[in-house]
Amino acid sequence: MTDHFIEDKTTKVNVSVDGAATQKVDFNDLKSGGFIKQRQKDLFTVRLRCPGGKLTTEKLLEISKIAHKYSKKGVVHFSFRQSLEILYVDYKEFGNIVAELEKIGQKVASCGPRVRVPTACGGCEYNPNGLTDTQKMADMVDKTFFGTPTPHKFKTSFSGCPIDCARTKEMDFGFQGVVDPKWEEEACTGCTICAEACKEDAIASDPDTGKPIFDPVKCIFCGDCIRACPTEAWKPKRYGHTVRIGGKHGRHPMEAVEVCNFLPDEKVADAIKMTIDWYNANGKRGERIGNALKRVGLESYLKHMEPVFKSSKA
Amino acid sequence: MSDSTLDLRGVMCPINFVKTKLKLESMEPGEVLEVILDSGDPIQNVPKSIKEEGHKIVEVKKEGDFFRIKVQRN
Ligand code: HEM
Ligand code: SF4
Ligand code: SF4
Ligand code: SF4
Numbered sequence: 001m002t003d004h005f006i007e008d009k010t011t012k013v014n015v016s017v018d019g020a021a022t023q024k025v026d027f028n029d030l031k032s033g034g035f036i037k038q039r040q041k042d043l044f045t046v047r048l049r050c051p052g053g054k055l056t057t058e059k060l061l062e063i064s065k066i067a068h069k070y071s072k073k074g075v076v077h078f079s080f081r082q083s084l085e086i087l088y089v090d091y092k093e094f095g096n097i098v099a100e101l102e103k104i105g106q107k108v109a110s111c112g113p114r115v116r117v118p119t120a121c122g123g124c125e126y127n128p129n130g131l132t133d134t135q136k137m138a139d140m141v142d143k144t145f146f147g148t149p150t151p152h153k154f155k156t157s158f159s160g161c162p163i164d165c166a167r168t169k170e171m172d173f174g175f176q177g178v179v180d181p182k183w184e185e186e187a188c189t190g191c192t193i194c195a196e197a198c199k200e201d202a203i204a205s206d207p208d209t210g211k212p213i214f215d216p217v218k219c220i221f222c223g224d225c226i227r228a229c230p231t232e233a234w235k236p237k238r239y240g241h242t243v244r245i246g247g248k249h250g251r252h253p254m255e256a257v258e259v260c261n262f263l264p265d266e267k268v269a270d271a272i273k274m275t276i277d278w279y280n281a282n283g284k285r286g287e288r289i290g291n292a293l294k295r296v297g298l299e300s301y302l303k304h305m306e307p308v309f310k311s312s313k314a
Numbered sequence: 315m316s317d318s319t320l321d322l323r324g325v326m327c328p329i330n331f332v333k334t335k336l337k338l339e340s341m342e343p344g345e346v347l348e349v350i351l352d353s354g355d356p357i358q359n360v361p362k363s364i365k366e367e368g369h370k371i372v373e374v375k376k377e378g379d380f381f382r383i384k385v386q387r388n
Contacts, residue, residue: 191373193357193374196353196354196357196358199358
């Protein structure tokens with residue numbers, strides 16, 4: 001399940017560097033391992049693997065030194081999927097740079113038809129709006145599924161709340177944090193703050209008592225009411241993920257469709273595994289899962305996913 | 315009754331919260347600060363942040379377009 005395609009090095013070639021020491025360069029890495037050819041002759045971008053866009057400062061310091069040493073122009077770039085890219089690296093140095101990165105425990109990312117590095121927002125660890133531990137989930141997905149072969153690229157992301165900064169609607173498979181608010185009348189003082197705090201008009205205040213009148217159809221499960229209520233009359237009933245499938249950007253963007261609500265943390269890995277199984281069984285080579293779903297039908301997928309999704313129905 | 319009042323009408327997020335926080339920190343634990351907040355963004359955000367800092371909102375009154383809330387310092 002892990003990145004064996006990077007580790008199973010077979011086609012090693014000796015490259016002589018300035019006529020001095022020779023080193024081995026794995027040309028398989030060029031296709032699978034996050035080395036992207038630049039316009040400039042012999043120069044490549046080396047894309048690092050940074051799940052959730054998070055790095056320890058300690059590692060960042062080490063990466064800086066390596067980037068400074070190998071980038072011919074002394075520049076890095078943040079990829080659109082949160083990973084750091086070292087630009088202008090001579091391909092003859094691949095062996096050295098990979099070895100140095102490995103020494104500090106930094107892996108190189110991947111390209112091509114496989115599970116990509118997950119992206120994630122800050123989530124509940126430090127973001128005031130966060131409902132789910134997006135960083136922990138991204139880490140789990142990276143460890144468990146990164147590099148798993150699929151018919152085409154497979155991008156996942158985690159947003160901590162319905163503001164959806166990690167754009168789960170544009171992912172092959174996206175997870176967005178939600179919370180189910182529950183109101184307990186005894187604790188309510190009728191202050192009307194929750195009606196003000198709800199940006200979806202899902203709460204109106206009773207004109208006489210000031211107490212909330214809740215419209216579940218309008219609720220998007222953001223938890224603003226829970227955080228605003230001064231007396232804890234609004235409480236979290238359960239947390240989970242809204243799950244979306246089949247989105248993508250690119251030349252022909254598609255919006256993902258919602259397939260499950262309130263999927264608990266502990267079922268995320270199962271959901272991804274089962275979805276990859278369905279994709280590998282039904283997707284054509286070079287076909288994104290959204291297109292496969294359109295061709296084969298969403299019902300086939302939902303039926304396949306029933307064991308994972310059914311328990312999370314509202 | 316409140317020990318102090320901050321009229322934050324017309325003050326934007328998050329400065330309104332920062333002013334509230336600084337004021338509370340200058341007060342003694344248990345003292346009550348009255349804060350006047352506009353409806354809209356301020357009333358949507360400031361009470362959440364006050365709660366997250368561990369202070370207690372003990373009273374909320376709506377007066378036309380603004381809110382008068384009483385906060386007890388933690
Ligand atoms: C206590 C103060 C504030 C906190 C804690 C806060 C927190 C946040 C957070 C966590 C986000 C999510 C976006 C991200 O991570 O990139 C966000 C988005 C945003 N914030 Fe704030 N913010 C505060 C004050 C403000 C103020 C004063 C403004 C403008 C006057 C503002 C404007 C915005 C805008 C426009 C977005 C993007 C929203 C979207 O795209 O849906 N924020 N804020
Ligand atoms: S999705 Fe929600 S939790 Fe995540 S960064 Fe945006 S506002 Fe914060
Ligand atoms: S969870 Fe969000 S949308 Fe639902 S009632 Fe509360 S504030 Fe409104
Ligand atoms: S914010 Fe809490 S106390 Fe105030 S009206 Fe809503 S539920 Fe009642």
